[in-house]
Structure formats: C-alpha cells, structure tokens
Amino acid sequence: MKPSYILLVTALAALSLPFLTAQQQGRIEDKIVGYGTTRIALPDFRAKGAAQPLMATFNETVWNDLADSGILEILPKTSYPLEVPQSPADFRPPVNGQKSGMWLTDWSNAPVNTNYLGIGYIDVNGTDMVLRGSLLNVGLADVKTASMFANNPYFGPVTEDGARKIAHEYAADILKNLNATSLAGTKIYFVSNRTGQTEIWSMDFDGQNQQQMTRHGSITKMPTISPDGRLAAYATMQNSRWEIRVIDTETRRQQAFVTPATSTITTPEFSPDGKKLWFSMVINDSPLQIVRTNVNGGGLERVSQARAIELSARVNPKTGTEVVFISDRNRHQQLYKMNLDGTGIEMLTAGDGDVSNPAWSPDGRQVTFAWNRGFDPGNFNIFVMNVAKRELVQLTHGNGTNENPYWAPDGVHIVYSNRHGNSTQIYSMLANGQRVKQLTSTGNNVQPVWAAKIN
Amino acid sequence: MKRAALVVLMSALVFTAACKKKVPVAVAAPVVNNDPGPVKTTVQPPVLISVPRIDSFTAEPARVERGQSITLRWATTNAETVTLDQGVGTVAANGTRQLFPTGSTTYVLIARNGTMSDTRTVTVDVTAPPPITNTPPPVSEDTAATIKRLTDELQKQDIYFDYDMAEFREDARRALNTDADLLKRIFALDQRVNFVIEGHADERGSAEYNLGLADRRAIVTRDALVQLGVPANRLRTISFGEEAPVCQDANEACWQRNRRAHLSQAQ
Known part of the structure; x- marks a missing residue:
C-alpha cells in the first residue's frame, strides 16, 4: 500500500461506514479515478543559473497539474533511485546482462514500480529559460521505443509566471500522451446571489471568467445544459408562477419554450439525446410529479403517478433507458431508479436520512448524490454509488453541508457546493474526494452543473 | 364584451381579405398568356405559369387557452413557394405545424408562383386562464x-x-x-x-x-x-x-x- 492510500483508508475507516470495509471502499475509489492502473514517477527537475530559484514553483506546478487530472498516481519521491536521468540519452543499456549505468528498470522495478517517468532539465538563454522535457514508458525494452517524447522544448521568461507557463505546457503534453480527457473548454454553470438577485452564472472549469447569464431580477435557479453545451434551461419565478426558460448559452437569446400551466416547477434536466426536457411540476394540485416535454414545452407526458413528491429525474447518459430520481413515497426522500415509462421502480438507498440531487457519471455506472444519513437534517454529504453493484462511497465528511454534486465530462472530477457558516461556495474535487479546490468566493453560489465543451 | 367584438371584427377582416384576393387572381390569370404578338420575326415561346391555389388552410382547435398548442394544416396546388407569417417562414406545399400562440393570432398563408399568389388567413382565439373577478364597483x-x-x-x-x-x-x-x-x-x-x-x-x-x-x-x-x-x-x-x-x-x-x-x- 502506498502512503496516500493508507491515509485515505485510515480516514475512511475512522468513519466506519456500514456498507463496505474500508479496504473495499478504497479500491472502489481507486477505480473511479483510475488510480492503480497508471503510475508515474516525477523526480524534481534541476536548472542552471538564474532559473534555479524558480524550480520549486516549476516542480510543484507540474506535480499539481498531474495530480489534479485524477488519472495518475504520482509515486512518492522517497522511493526513487538516487541517480536521476535528465534526458533519455542519460540511460545506458545493460551489457551482457550487467548494469552499465542508469537504466529503465531502475524505475520499472521495485521499489518504484512505475509505468511512466517524467524527466527534464532547464537552461537559461538570455532572458528566456528553456525546458527540455521527456516522458518515458519505462516498461519497454529500449530507450527509443520507451520515449513517448524526448527533449521537447518549452520556452518562458525567467520569472515565476514563466516557470508556471512551461510547467503547465509540459504537464499538458504528458496528459495528452496518456490520453487524459482534458477539461479545458468545459464550463460550469451555477446560481449566484452576488448581485443581490438570484441569477444563473457561468465560469470556466477552473473558476476563471465568471459571467452573469440571466437578468430576470426575480428568483432564477436550477440550470441544466443540453448535452452539446448549446442550450441552458432553468426555472424562474415570473408573476408569482414558476416557469422554465430555455436560452442559447453563447448568445443568451431566449428560445421558444411554453411552460405547461402549473404553479410550481423544479429540477429541469435535458435528456441525454437533447430532445426532451425532464422536470417536476404540480398537476391539478398533485405533489410535484416527474414529467417530460419536447424542448419547446410541447408534448407533455406525465411519468410518475405517485401520491408523493417526486423530482430530480436524471436519465442514464450511456443507456438512455434508466432513470434515477428522488421520491418521498416512503416518508423520507430516497434515491430510486425506474424505466423511462415510470415502471420498474426500485429504491437504491437504504431508507434512512434524506437523499437529494442525483447525477450520473458520464460512463453511466455511478451516480453521485447528497445524503444526510448519520447527520442532522440538512447536513448533507456527497456520496457515489455504483448502481449495478449498489456499492457506496462517501466523499465528504461533515465540514458544513455538501450538496448538488455534478460529474465533470472527464468522469473523474465532481463539482459541488459547500455551505460553511453563512457562506455557500462551489468546489471541485476528484471523484475519490481528494484535491478539493474552491472555485467561487463572491456572494453565495449553489447548484453547479458541469457542461461539455461546445464543439 | 370586448372579446366578442374582437372576434366579430377579425371574422369580418378574414372575410373581406378572402373576397379581395380571389378577384385579381381570376382576372390576372388570362392576362399572362394574352400576348397577341403577330408581327414579330422571332417567336417567344409562351411562358406557362400555373395559378397557385390554396386548397385548404385550417387551425385546430380554433380556440385555446394560453399555453396550449394549435395545429395549422394546409394544402396548396401549383405553388412555387408557400410562406406562413408570425415568424415561421417558408413551409412545405402541404403540411402541418404545431404552434403555441401567446395571444389571439391571425395566421396568413401565402402560396406564390412567379408574380401570382393566393392568400388565406385563419384566426385562432387565445383565451387567458379563467379570470377570477368580473369588474365589481370600487370600494369607499x-x-x-x-x-x-x-x-x-x-x-x-x-x-x-x-x-x-x-x-x-x-x-x-x-x-x-x-x-x-x-x-x-x-x-x-x-x-x-x-x-x-x-x-x-x-x-x-x-x-x-x-x-x-x-x-x-x-x-x-x-x-x-x-x-x-x-x-x-x-x-x-x-x-x-x-x-x-x-x-x-x-x-x-x-x-x-x-x-x-x-x-x-x-x-
């Protein structure tokens, strides 16, 4: 077991979840984020002259970018050999089975046991510094085939910013070579009250470029984005009635949508094919019932037929046939699953506490949701469930209320909101609960959804 | 009641519009092929333009509550282009269209061929959800x-x-x-x-x-x-x-x- 695992597993064991042993739980989390399948060793890079003081920034930036990707396990530096190559040319193949210098097996064998190795060095040339970066698949037999790229040049000014720039570029090349899905270009839509009104906002995946999308001046909430990223739908209170509005995410122009006559509407969500909008509404004084319409509001179909509040219907993006939703039909709000036509209803959670806000992983295997089991009413935490196996992992543990989890298009990150005291902000994390990052800080911010990049 | 008056006015408009349009079409049709041209050396082949005609144009239902949909249905003959107003644009020669009028609306369908056209209108009466009051006297x-x-x-x-x-x-x-x-x-x-x-x-x-x-x-x-x-x-x-x-x-x-x-x- 690696130290990072041990920490994680110990933390989980201390909370002694009833469903799985801590070890089982650790394994599931590893599978979600791809740990254990791809390991990389990343020794500190060295530099000459004026670049030397910048190396701490450089090394930390590369490490963080790779760790944030969630697809790699970065092996601890304490296990690395004392002699570290700076370029593929530093390796010496064994002669007659005898070591003749640094070799790939120094890294592929115990104690490092890595699949990949990132190495390089930095030179200063006038006011510029130049990184020569390489990536090797050290399990292969010779240096030439092992080199996925060798001595790629990256240029930047000899400043902290320059060090970060070349570090980001080098890390991006590593991730590209390892087929990581990039989040660059994806957007997070959310609800903010920072202007004094509750409106829909958008930001880049890393929290940059926060922009106001709507200006209704009333209560406007619950954004959902079409699978192609082009349309946003949300609920807004207009003239003392809840309505759904659909807008173009780029032009923000309103699209044709006629809300079926009702007083209250909640949780709109596009179907995976983008052709339907699912939401819940009051029908003839019924409790909220799950319905779906065409994306212009026509063709209304009632899906749930229960004397209970039913909402948050989310269609499996992979199969397109399975729907998870929240119902209080057994008094407590729980997570259920059903077919598209409302048949085949099964309860997925254990019946205790309150469950809310389910969202599918892009591969259609996991559902993340908020649950307050074991906590006071309203004190939600984020969970992930493998729907076929019913295996459950708890990702957040107290520290305020954690709600509205939503999967990133890369299947590795989750965005959610955390309320601590009087402040509610949006955070992202890996789907194993690690590498938590705060994305908003102005006003209160809730109900994030992570939208695919527009092609 | 205001609405009743509006409906009567609309119907009257539709009626007069339909009457006006039919007359010029009937007259214009023979004019096109009415070129005597006896003394010319080169003979222009006669351009045969068929008269476009709207055979039917209906709205179903003709009266809805706001938020409900209506279906327009039409059939035309000899039309090169058929357009529907209210922001719909060019449509097929024969077709249907589901629309969500937000208020009482008169839809105009125009079938064109060259310079000739046929126009029909249909009016949908859109009612507000049932009003709660009926204008009682103000209070002291x-x-x-x-x-x-x-x-x-x-x-x-x-x-x-x-x-x-x-x-x-x-x-x-x-x-x-x-x-x-x-x-x-x-x-x-x-x-x-x-x-x-x-x-x-x-x-x-x-x-x-x-x-x-x-x-x-x-x-x-x-x-x-x-x-x-x-x-x-x-x-x-x-x-x-x-x-x-x-x-x-x-x-x-x-x-x-x-x-x-x-x-x-x-x-």
Whole structure:
C-alpha cells in the first residue's frame, strides 16, 4: 500500500461506514479515478543559473497539474533511485546482462514500480529559460521505443509566471500522451446571489471568467445544459408562477419554450439525446410529479403517478433507458431508479436520512448524490454509488453541508457546493474526494452543473 | 364584451381579405398568356405559369387557452413557394405545424408562383386562464381602510409547520380559523381583491425538494380555508421553497418562522 492510500483508508475507516470495509471502499475509489492502473514517477527537475530559484514553483506546478487530472498516481519521491536521468540519452543499456549505468528498470522495478517517468532539465538563454522535457514508458525494452517524447522544448521568461507557463505546457503534453480527457473548454454553470438577485452564472472549469447569464431580477435557479453545451434551461419565478426558460448559452437569446400551466416547477434536466426536457411540476394540485416535454414545452407526458413528491429525474447518459430520481413515497426522500415509462421502480438507498440531487457519471455506472444519513437534517454529504453493484462511497465528511454534486465530462472530477457558516461556495474535487479546490468566493453560489465543451 | 367584438371584427377582416384576393387572381390569370404578338420575326415561346391555389388552410382547435398548442394544416396546388407569417417562414406545399400562440393570432398563408399568389388567413382565439373577478364597483375610502386593517392582521397570522411536514398542528388550526374569518370579511367588503397563499420551507432540506414541500403546505392551507367557507376562486397558491426566508439564522427558532404558509394580496 502506498502512503496516500493508507491515509485515505485510515480516514475512511475512522468513519466506519456500514456498507463496505474500508479496504473495499478504497479500491472502489481507486477505480473511479483510475488510480492503480497508471503510475508515474516525477523526480524534481534541476536548472542552471538564474532559473534555479524558480524550480520549486516549476516542480510543484507540474506535480499539481498531474495530480489534479485524477488519472495518475504520482509515486512518492522517497522511493526513487538516487541517480536521476535528465534526458533519455542519460540511460545506458545493460551489457551482457550487467548494469552499465542508469537504466529503465531502475524505475520499472521495485521499489518504484512505475509505468511512466517524467524527466527534464532547464537552461537559461538570455532572458528566456528553456525546458527540455521527456516522458518515458519505462516498461519497454529500449530507450527509443520507451520515449513517448524526448527533449521537447518549452520556452518562458525567467520569472515565476514563466516557470508556471512551461510547467503547465509540459504537464499538458504528458496528459495528452496518456490520453487524459482534458477539461479545458468545459464550463460550469451555477446560481449566484452576488448581485443581490438570484441569477444563473457561468465560469470556466477552473473558476476563471465568471459571467452573469440571466437578468430576470426575480428568483432564477436550477440550470441544466443540453448535452452539446448549446442550450441552458432553468426555472424562474415570473408573476408569482414558476416557469422554465430555455436560452442559447453563447448568445443568451431566449428560445421558444411554453411552460405547461402549473404553479410550481423544479429540477429541469435535458435528456441525454437533447430532445426532451425532464422536470417536476404540480398537476391539478398533485405533489410535484416527474414529467417530460419536447424542448419547446410541447408534448407533455406525465411519468410518475405517485401520491408523493417526486423530482430530480436524471436519465442514464450511456443507456438512455434508466432513470434515477428522488421520491418521498416512503416518508423520507430516497434515491430510486425506474424505466423511462415510470415502471420498474426500485429504491437504491437504504431508507434512512434524506437523499437529494442525483447525477450520473458520464460512463453511466455511478451516480453521485447528497445524503444526510448519520447527520442532522440538512447536513448533507456527497456520496457515489455504483448502481449495478449498489456499492457506496462517501466523499465528504461533515465540514458544513455538501450538496448538488455534478460529474465533470472527464468522469473523474465532481463539482459541488459547500455551505460553511453563512457562506455557500462551489468546489471541485476528484471523484475519490481528494484535491478539493474552491472555485467561487463572491456572494453565495449553489447548484453547479458541469457542461461539455461546445464543439 | 370586448372579446366578442374582437372576434366579430377579425371574422369580418378574414372575410373581406378572402373576397379581395380571389378577384385579381381570376382576372390576372388570362392576362399572362394574352400576348397577341403577330408581327414579330422571332417567336417567344409562351411562358406557362400555373395559378397557385390554396386548397385548404385550417387551425385546430380554433380556440385555446394560453399555453396550449394549435395545429395549422394546409394544402396548396401549383405553388412555387408557400410562406406562413408570425415568424415561421417558408413551409412545405402541404403540411402541418404545431404552434403555441401567446395571444389571439391571425395566421396568413401565402402560396406564390412567379408574380401570382393566393392568400388565406385563419384566426385562432387565445383565451387567458379563467379570470377570477368580473369588474365589481370600487370600494369607499372607509372600506379601503378597513380592508387594509384586516389585511395587516391577516399577514401576522402565518400558519406554521413542523420540519418536513405539511400537516396542521393545533396552533395552525387556530391560525386557519382566524385567517378564514379575516378573508371572508375582506372578500365581502371588496369583490376585486384576491389572495395568494405562499408556501415556505426552512433551509435544511434540498432547495429542489423544498419547492415541493412548500407547495404542499400552500395547497393544504388553501384546502383548509375553503373548508372553512373561503371562496376557492379567490385564492391561488405559489411555492417559494426556501428562497424567501423571513429569518436567516441557523437555529430552530428561526427555522420555525420560515416553515410557514403566508397570505398576501394578489397583484
């Protein structure tokens, strides 16, 4: 077991979840984020002259970018050999089975046991510094085939910013070579009250470029984005009635949508094919019932037929046939699953506490949701469930209320909101609960959804 | 009634429009092939243009409530292009189109071929959801003051609920009786005024579920008031969920104040 695992597993064991042993739980989390399948060793890079003081920034930036990707396990530096190559040319193949210098097996064998190795060095040339970066698949037999790229040049000014720039570029090349899905270009839509009104906002995946999308001046909430990223739908209170509005995410122009006559509407969500909008509404004084319409509001179909509040219907993006939703039909709000036509209803959670806000992983295997089991009413935490196996992992543990989890298009990150005291902000994390990052800080911010990049 | 007058006017327009259009088409048709041209050396082949015709253009149903859809259906002959107005644009020679008119609308269908055209219109009468009042006389100043006093009193009498519940406690039943009494007195004094029953929830459940919970609180409150003799057609419900708290602290005293049904005068 690696130290990072041990920490994680110990933390989980201390909370002694009833469903799985801590070890089982650790394994599931590893599978979600791809740990254990791809390991990389990343020794500190060295530099000459004026670049030397910048190396701490450089090394930390590369490490963080790779760790944030969630697809790699970065092996601890304490296990690395004392002699570290700076370029593929530093390796010496064994002669007659005898070591003749640094070799790939120094890294592929115990104690490092890595699949990949990132190495390089930095030179200063006038006011510029130049990184020569390489990536090797050290399990292969010779240096030439092992080199996925060798001595790629990256240029930047000899400043902290320059060090970060070349570090980001080098890390991006590593991730590209390892087929990581990039989040660059994806957007997070959310609800903010920072202007004094509750409106829909958008930001880049890393929290940059926060922009106001709507200006209704009333209560406007619950954004959902079409699978192609082009349309946003949300609920807004207009003239003392809840309505759904659909807008173009780029032009923000309103699209044709006629809300079926009702007083209250909640949780709109596009179907995976983008052709339907699912939401819940009051029908003839019924409790909220799950319905779906065409994306212009026509063709209304009632899906749930229960004397209970039913909402948050989310269609499996992979199969397109399975729907998870929240119902209080057994008094407590729980997570259920059903077919598209409302048949085949099964309860997925254990019946205790309150469950809310389910969202599918892009591969259609996991559902993340908020649950307050074991906590006071309203004190939600984020969970992930493998729907076929019913295996459950708890990702957040107290520290305020954690709600509205939503999967990133890369299947590795989750965005959610955390309320601590009087402040509610949006955070992202890996789907194993690690590498938590705060994305908003102005006003209160809730109900994030992570939208695919527009092609 | 205004609407009746509007319908009569619309029908008259449709009628005159249809009459006007038919005449020039009938006359124009022979003009095209009416070139005598006897002395020319080169003979222009006659350009045969068929007269475009709209065979049918209907709206189904012809009268809907706002928010409902109508289907336009048409059939044309000899048309090169067929256009529908109201922002629809070019359509097929024969077809149907589902639309959601937001008010009474006259749709114009034009079939064209060269310079000739045929036009038909169809009018859809769109009604607002049933109005609650029918223009009663205004009230005197004294009565207005009384209504204001009663309304202020009513606004202090919220109906409170337990956490995640929409059932009435004893204190809620007492408040309901008071509210029903006040509402009946206000309604008797002024025929025009209506009330909205707002459902509210505390912040602890999910915001999405709380819209459903607060809606249930508004509906049970309305039903109870109607049981106590308040006219149903002067009450409407709306759910605010947890979006409009009267108290912002995170403690039970505050949460209790937010778990309520509140009556406010309809705009």
